[in-house]
Amino acid sequence: MKAVKIGLLGLGTVGSGVIAVLKRNADEITRRAGREIVVVAAAVRDLSKPRDIDSSDIKLTEDAFSVVDDPEIDVVVELIGGDGIALDAVNRALDNGKHVVTANKALIALHGNQVFKKAQSKGLVVAFESAVAGGIPIIKSIREGLSANRIEWLAGIINGTSNYILTQMSEGGRDFDDVLAEAQALGYAEADPAFDIEGTDAAHKLTILASIAFGISLQFSKVYQEGITNIASEDIAYAREFGYRIKHLGLARMTDEGVELRVHPTLIPEARLIANVNDVMNAVLVQGDAVGPTLYYGAGAGSEPTASAVVADLVDVVRAITTDPENRVPHLAFQPDTLSDLEILPISEVRTAYYLRMSVINRPGVLAAITEIFGDKGISIATISQKDSGEDEQRVSIVLLTQNTREGYLTDAIEQIEQLDTVYGSVVRLRVESLS
Amino acid sequence: MKAVKIGLLGLGTVGSGVIAVLKRNADEITRRAGREIVVVAAAVRDLSKPRDIDSSDIKLTEDAFSVVDDPEIDVVVELIGGDGIALDAVNRALDNGKHVVTANKALIALHGNQVFKKAQSKGLVVAFESAVAGGIPIIKSIREGLSANRIEWLAGIINGTSNYILTQMSEGGRDFDDVLAEAQALGYAEADPAFDIEGTDAAHKLTILASIAFGISLQFSKVYQEGITNIASEDIAYAREFGYRIKHLGLARMTDEGVELRVHPTLIPEARLIANVNDVMNAVLVQGDAVGPTLYYGAGAGSEPTASAVVADLVDVVRAITTDPENRVPHLAFQPDTLSDLEILPISEVRTAYYLRMSVINRPGVLAAITEIFGDKGISIATISQKDSGEDEQRVSIVLLTQNTREGYLTDAIEQIEQLDTVYGSVVRLRVESLS
Numbered sequence: 001m002k003a004v005k006i007g008l009l010g011l012g013t014v015g016s017g018v019i020a021v022l023k024r025n026a027d028e029i030t031r032r033a034g035r036e037i038v039v040v041a042a043a044v045r046d047l048s049k050p051r052d053i054d055s056s057d058i059k060l061t062e063d064a065f066s067v068v069d070d071p072e073i074d075v076v077v078e079l080i081g082g083d084g085i086a087l088d089a090v091n092r093a094l095d096n097g098k099h100v101v102t103a104n105k106a107l108i109a110l111h112g113n114q115v116f117k118k119a120q121s122k123g124l125v126v127a128f129e130s131a132v133a134g135g136i137p138i139i140k141s142i143r144e145g146l147s148a149n150r151i152e153w154l155a156g157i158i159n160g161t162s163n164y165i166l167t168q169m170s171e172g173g174r175d176f177d178d179v180l181a182e183a184q185a186l187g188y189a190e191a192d193p194a195f196d197i198e199g200t201d202a203a204h205k206l207t208i209l210a211s212i213a214f215g216i217s218l219q220f221s222k223v224y225q226e227g228i229t230n231i232a233s234e235d236i237a238y239a240r241e242f243g244y245r246i247k248h249l250g251l252a253r254m255t256d257e258g259v260e261l262r263v264h265p266t267l268i269p270e271a272r273l274i275a276n277v278n279d280v281m282n283a284v285l286v287q288g289d290a291v292g293p294t295l296y297y298g299a300g301a302g303s304e305p306t307a308s309a310v311v312a313d314l315v316d317v318v319r320a321i322t323t324d325p326e327n328r329v330p331h332l333a334f335q336p337d338t339l340s341d342l343e344i345l346p347i348s349e350v351r352t353a354y355y356l357r358m359s360v361i362n363r364p365g366v367l368a369a370i371t372e373i374f375g376d377k378g379i380s381i382a383t384i385s386q387k388d389s390g391e392d393e394q395r396v397s398i399v400l401l402t403q404n405t406r407e408g409y410l411t412d413a414i415e416q417i418e419q420l421d422t423v424y425g426s427v428v429r430l431r432v433e434s435l436s
Numbered sequence: 437m438k439a440v441k442i443g444l445l446g447l448g449t450v451g452s453g454v455i456a457v458l459k460r461n462a463d464e465i466t467r468r469a470g471r472e473i474v475v476v477a478a479a480v481r482d483l484s485k486p487r488d489i490d491s492s493d494i495k496l497t498e499d500a501f502s503v504v505d506d507p508e509i510d511v512v513v514e515l516i517g518g519d520g521i522a523l524d525a526v527n528r529a530l531d532n533g534k535h536v537v538t539a540n541k542a543l544i545a546l547h548g549n550q551v552f553k554k555a556q557s558k559g560l561v562v563a564f565e566s567a568v569a570g571g572i573p574i575i576k577s578i579r580e581g582l583s584a585n586r587i588e589w590l591a592g593i594i595n596g597t598s599n600y601i602l603t604q605m606s607e608g609g610r611d612f613d614d615v616l617a618e619a620q621a622l623g624y625a626e627a628d629p630a631f632d633i634e635g636t637d638a639a640h641k642l643t644i645l646a647s648i649a650f651g652i653s654l655q656f657s658k659v660y661q662e663g664i665t666n667i668a669s670e671d672i673a674y675a676r677e678f679g680y681r682i683k684h685l686g687l688a689r690m691t692d693e694g695v696e697l698r699v700h701p702t703l704i705p706e707a708r709l710i711a712n713v714n715d716v717m718n719a720v721l722v723q724g725d726a727v728g729p730t731l732y733y734g735a736g737a738g739s740e741p742t743a744s745a746v747v748a749d750l751v752d753v754v755r756a757i758t759t760d761p762e763n764r765v766p767h768l769a770f771q772p773d774t775l776s777d778l779e780i781l782p783i784s785e786v787r788t789a790y791y792l793r794m795s796v797i798n799r800p801g802v803l804a805a806i807t808e809i810f811g812d813k814g815i816s817i818a819t820i821s822q823k824d825s826g827e828d829e830q831r832v833s834i835v836l837l838t839q840n841t842r843e844g845y846l847t848d849a850i851e852q853i854e855q856l857d858t859v860y861g862s863v864v865r866l867r868v869e870s871l872s
Contacts, residue, residue, distance in 0.1 A: 028586050031770045137581025137730075140581050145573025145748055147469070148458075148461060149464070150460075150461050289740075290461070290571070291740070296731075298730035298731070299729075322759070329755065333468055
């Protein structure tokens with residue numbers, strides 16, 4: 001069969017990986033795909049920049065649109081990122097009748113509904129396996145591998161930077177700022193790390209996972225988002241004492257009241273496999289009603305792991321070229337006219353368990369006042385424990401785990417507790433999930 | 437679109453699960469597949485047997501061939517097992533122009549080369565996701581999700597019965613026979629457990645995984661096979677002291693000398709995620725050259741987990757009905773005319789590390805004689821440790837870990853050691869894999 005010709009937009013970390021993998025494993029990939037996949041053109045930011053990879057047989061340009069408009073090209077691979085030029089280029093590629101592969105989670109999470117509609121109307125494919133959890137074939141696994149299931153919930157470690165920082169804090173007892181600086185030096189965190197450590201990157205990915213799991217449209221604006229910037233090393237240590245690890249999770253759950261979509265640090269029992277996924281590795285735990293729990297683990301970022309998913313998408317797209325468009329795997333797993341508009345629950349209506357830490361005056365009766373507030377709100381305490389606060393004998397820390405409750409009730413209780421004269425400052429609140 | 441009509445062969449544990457899942461999740465599955473999937477006929481062993489499931493809208497028969505010959509049926513699901521009637525029925529279904537879904541690992545491992553050739557020649561699909569690791573979409577993940585990679589090796593806990601027994605022995609310090617009896621009472625082991633505990637079931641599955649990973653034809657007869665029947669609780673305990681868990685693994689590795697295909701109990705470092713996969717759960721660790729390590733975890737057996745994979749295959753097959761047969765995912769991942777005939781290494785040429793335990797006379801000089809034999813064979817010892825043998829003061833156990841060596845050298849060393857007057861009985865030998 002005729003070779004399939006690819007145009008790359010972006011030749012940074014992932015783009016170089018795509019070229020390296022396509023060249024090194026050309027034989028393997030052709031034996032699988034049934035035809036050659038060849039990069040013929042690439043748009044770069046700066047033509048004069050020296051490159052590690054051999055691009056002698058590739059037309060290089062600084063104009064992304066010239067690649068998108070090139071009639072020789074069958075499939076456009078978008079690796080620019082963001083939703084500026086990248087979005088314009090993807091839309092124009094579709095207008096030009098070209099299939100698209102993209103690693104761009106922001107583009108899919110924010111504009112996927114529109115992009116997929118356009119692709120659908122033109123009988124084209126937009127593949128995005130690499131947009132979530134790097135090299136792990138999680139989109140394929142949920143969308144195709146678990147197609148028999150009603151997905152009940154999923155929970156993922158889907159931001160490698162956050163997982164690296166939490167792992168290092170947990171294993172070395174080190175502080176957030178210290179580990180962040182190290183992660184930046186190692187290249188695991190960006191110079192401006194906000195996107196990762198404040199949870200936006202994970203929220204983009206969770207938006208996508210929830211859509212393909214539940215058959216709902218992409219609704220990034222409804223995701224509750226909390227990052228890891230407020231995690232103190234003492235919370236990690238106390239969580240360990242209770243038998244938990246703190247992981248930054250993306251959680252999506254189907255409940256009778258609506259869909260939960262939330263990204264936040266979470267205490268999970270140390271016995272769970274996912275509690276032992278460390279450093280920059282990613283994992284997604286998916287609970288299906290027929291299959292039960294399944295877990296998918298691997299590298300969530302990096303040049304070749306991400307390229308692995310991009311090239312797998314290319315092989316899929318190449319196969320799809322001759323298929324009946326009506327009979328392909330739908331972009332969001334469910335046929336577009338059957339996507340439902342389920343309510344996304346506000347965080348105040350989510351039900352889960354909590355870890356709380358507060359600093360109080362060390363004298364009798366303080367605990368009684370606090371537990372009375374929980375009792376009034378109908379919140380049951382699972383464990384409560386008093387900890388020395390170090391130097392100051394006047395103060396102690398109270399650390400507790402609640403049973404499941406509605407977040408709104410807990411927020412009310414915390415507000416009342418913070419108003420007590422015997423309580424210093426604000427109460428630390430982390431969510432606890434059993435993941436079973 | 438028109439509903440797709442299914443004929444089931446076999447209505448036992450998995451068949452009932454398939455009907456239950458297709459009914460309960462009919463809406464979900466139709467929203468994904470784009471059309472209804474309906475079971476219209478089923479062949480059972482005994483029509484008079486009472487059934488838990490509602491089969492009022494299904495034609496029941498005791499004649500599998502009447503289902504296979506039924507012109508109304510689009511896809512045949514083979515759940516009979518074994519390679520007698522099942523093989524005849526699958527071949528006849530293909531002759532009749534019907535696609536096939538099967539959960540039958542023996543059929544695929546032993547006759548897949550012939551069956552796929554027939555299917556290929558007729559433009560039909562034989563799907564077999566449920567044949568390996570139950571509900572885990574491992575075939576899809578390797579065959580499609582990792583299509584960019586040269587797979588370097590894979591290691592799987594792919595027999596739930598063996599994993600349950602080893603987990604219970606490990607956690608309770610109990611003996612093999614005791615746990616086996618319990619597993620049989622719980623339904624985790626068959627009345628005749630040989631197929632599971634002697635490694636044949638795992639060898640069938642490994643045969644399939646290795647083919648789709650490396651692009652080689654199915655070669656069950658070349659798999660080295662060892663079960664768990666000789667694992668003693670003291671070996672589990674000593675392995676733990678060294679920081680290892682003992683798991684029954686299927687291992688396939690591509691080396692410069694040839695392909696390793698082996699199924700045996702294995703010591704793996706306790707820090708590996710897969711070392712913590714317990715009870716009846718399955719997991720497969722796959723190392724790709726681009727993606728690095730990835731792991732897939734879930735239920736490896738049971739009614740609905742297996743049905744989850746069968747139904748996912750049905751959705752795939754339904755989609756494939758209108759695709760260009762030349763452009764489908766090949767049965768064994770690689771285009772059939774590119775399957776290679778790589779040499780499968782005999783176990784004597786495999787290189788790995790070893791755990792050995794031997795019972796010796798408790799007197800000076802014994803250790804020197806043993807270590808001299810290893811030295812002569814060029815085998816380096818990583819750790820050696822002497823253990824009290826309990827009651828008998830005359831005897832001690834020597835437990836040791838070797839560095840990587842060729843199995844043939846180790847076998848020679850063991851033969852010489854067993855001939856020493858100071859050594860009682862035979863030497864226990866287990867393989868050690870770092871899985872990194």
